[in-house]
Amino acid sequence: MTGIPDQLHRAFFKTFSLLAPGVQGALLRRYFDWWHRRPDPWSLATDSSEHHKYLATLDQVSAGAYPRMLEVGCSEGVFTELLAQAHPAAEITGIDISGRALERARRRTERYRSRVRFARADILEHEEHARFDLVFCAETLYYLGRHDRLRRASARLRSLTAPSGVLVLVHPWPEAELLHGFTDSDQTFSKISERVEANVVRPFAVSVYRNNQAALETGPSSMSSGWTS
Template identity: 70%
Template sequence: MKGLVSSPVPRIPELLHRTLFRTFSLLGPRAQGKVLHRYFDWWHRRPDPWSLATDSYERRKYRATLDQLPEGTYARILEVGCAEGVFTQMLAMTWPDAGITGLDVSERALGRARERASGDGARVRFVHADLLGYEERDRYDLVFCAETLYYIGRGDRLRRASERLRSLLAPGGVLVLVHPWPEAERLHGFIDGSPTVTKLAERVERDASRPYAVSVYRAGAGPSRPQMTSAVS
């Protein structure tokens, strides 16, 4: 995928944001978890702080993500980092018979997510936990992890988070990762190098200032080569 898209210079707020979370990743796992919980609760002191429900860029990204999915029946779906449940609501509308779980570190965000999903009954639930601390015996047919892995940190933590995502997949389950490009090459690297999943597709979208990659994997090794596309939003 290298060379398919240009890489604009990151904006100053984004550089500061990422520097902040690189600093957080130096903390121990428990301390980092507490800091992230407080940080995101602070951000969600007002509704929808990132305009996920109204921003046209976010809506295009959601649609591009769903367009990359292979056809199939997904009875159990997990969204890691669901925030206030905007994308969760889209998942509930797309798969009206699926059981859906949203996972996030902010209790404030989850409170609004539950209100948003109040009409979907018990099939949509939300859990207050981070990825590494989430305890779930069941496995999922479809797992989404978007704009989340750069909060985990580097090295061993990113490796453990990637292993956790793989472990949440049922046999034949599909994993979808969505992160900024070209940083996605690093963030998705442990999944790309895993012999236990097959990469089905990768799409790189170019936006005026925020390019991103959608990478799709299936649990289980396979000989097929992934479909790679580059598009302009």
């Protein structure tokens, strides 16, 4: 989807945020299971622009070891598979609201089953207590609608990112300015990089943040060390 149809698609889901979070989540689960009645409904595995976005996202992440990774909104596991290939030592968790999508994600990543797992979860309600060294959240936040839901999602992403860990947000541009704004204003995070591709079929932004919680807790002297790859 591009242009006006894409905008109408996202505007439609904003109306769901007028409902209570639990009701909103239940409707989204039913919708996305219906949407995934056929494989790869967004052509994520075959669309060249999606592949370009995936590679741009991976390219923005500084080289290094990330033992535990989380992908929020993993759908059918196309990007999860790329992550597993790019980081052969990492344990990866993918969450999505659609059980049907997750069934296909498990089949797609079968060869990595010893270190890739999936869970059906809503980012607003997810009760995962683990913290991750690298967290991805792509093409997900605009489904949440109202600012209070975006603020809540930002806080949840913060709680899932380990101290000194990295959070990567990927959303359509210029809408990403709003969707990433709550993380931009969160003093726990510092933005390390941002890549905006405005002259492509589906403009997007990749924003990368570091969780500075450990430095904040130990005082200003720790903050001076900055980002290291």
